[in-house]
Amino acid sequence: MRVLVTGGCGFLGSAFVRRLVASGDEVVVLDRLTDFGSLASLEGVPHEFVQGDVADAVTATGAADGCAAIVNFAAETRLDSSSLASGGFIVTDVFGTHVLLEFARVSGIRFLQVSTDAVYEPSSPGAASKLGADLQVLAYARTHGANVSITRGVTSYGPFQHPRQPVARLVTSALDGEPVTVGGGTRGWLHADDHCAAIESVLRQGEAGAVYDLGGEERSEGLVAARIAELTGSDPELFSQSDSERSDRPPVEDGSIRALGWEPRRTLDEGLAETVEWYRSHRDWWEPARSSAGTAPAAEQYARRFRA
DSSP, X not given: OEEEEXXXXXXXXXXXXXXXXXXXXEEEEEXXXXXXXXXXXXXXXXXXXXXXXXXXXXXXXXXXTXXXXXXXXXXXXXXXXXXHHHHHHIIIXXXXXXXXXXXXXXXXXXXXXXXXXXXGSOOSHHHHHHHHHHHHHXXXXXXXXXXXXXXXXXXXEOTTOOTTSHHHHHHHHHHHTOOEEEOOSEEEEEEHHHHHHHHHHHHHHOOTTOEEEEOOEEEEHXXXXXXXXXXXXXXXXXXXXXXXXXXXXXXXXXXXXXXXXXXXOOOHHHHXXXXXXXXXXXXXXXXXXXXXXXXXXXXXXXXXXXXX
């Protein structure tokens, strides 16, 4: 099967591309190579690459031409919460999803939206825009009978995660002996390989119009940090608790995905141990990303992208 994977150079997207290629599928990757996307995540993985924006209908539909399915991982990840920056979330998540959905509807192909459990209690512009995208997907199922599904997963971790993202930030800081602030609250954690196995199950077997919640092992970020300190042999005092309160995310009920035969293969302790060892032996991958200056300020970034 030929599959378009948008956001396929990001952490979870690249893990999914590697999985599809290993299964013998032909993959087209569409990515802007901003935020946390990097071609280094797909080095040595056979695929067709298109650099572009899901909100650019010409580029996005050109990349999707000839595909039997679209799996949409594309999302803004590094914009701040200012009013101007919020427009970037909306354009990518909402309008970009609309562009892809319309192509899938007209072409009669499968469409899978990769979302997050944060949409159940959206407290940020990013989560709100992902919810808006999900509602569009469901509307296309109900109004047009489109062959679409949604996965909503908990927090993922594993190899190739950018060092500014949750678990990788803790691991790389511990390996370098640098202090880092740890958030509060309890959430579900799911290894990227297990997450992608669930997404593949929904792509191939999922019911049209259905939402599949992907659960994980529940643990606070403080306990995750303590385990990482133990695995890296670092001083637990490197991890300081944030002063701000952070509410727990409610546990995800994942009976629908388990009905497709999916089960996670790793416990959190096993997955963290594997992840720490990967980062320990792949400094050449993560050190350049960690030391980079980062993107332009959000408002400037947004203005550059959509300047008339």
